[in-house]
Amino acid sequence: MAVSRSSFELLAATALIFAIFLPVAHPLSLAPAPAPTSDGTSIDQGIAYVLMMVALALTYLIHNADLSNNL
Secondary structure (H helix, E strand, O other): OHHHHHHHHHHHHHHHHHHHHHHHHOOOOOOOOOOOOOOOHHHHHHHHHHHHHHHHHHHHHHHHHHHHHHO
16 A cells, blocks of 8 residues: 555656646747738639630630541
8 A cells, every 4th residue: 555655646746746837838828820911822823723724625625626627
């Protein structure tokens, strides 16, 4: 029984030390996140989507014209 009592005291002392010193390691308040800004990537992505749609339409039109000439 003496072994379990000493291990309990060690556990209690360790928990007390962590309870005292662990909150000190964390910052009290976090800095606010910066406001989102547009760096032009959304514009570039929009242009890329438009160009892909144009390429898809041209591919469709050229493919259909090629099929109609083979008949």
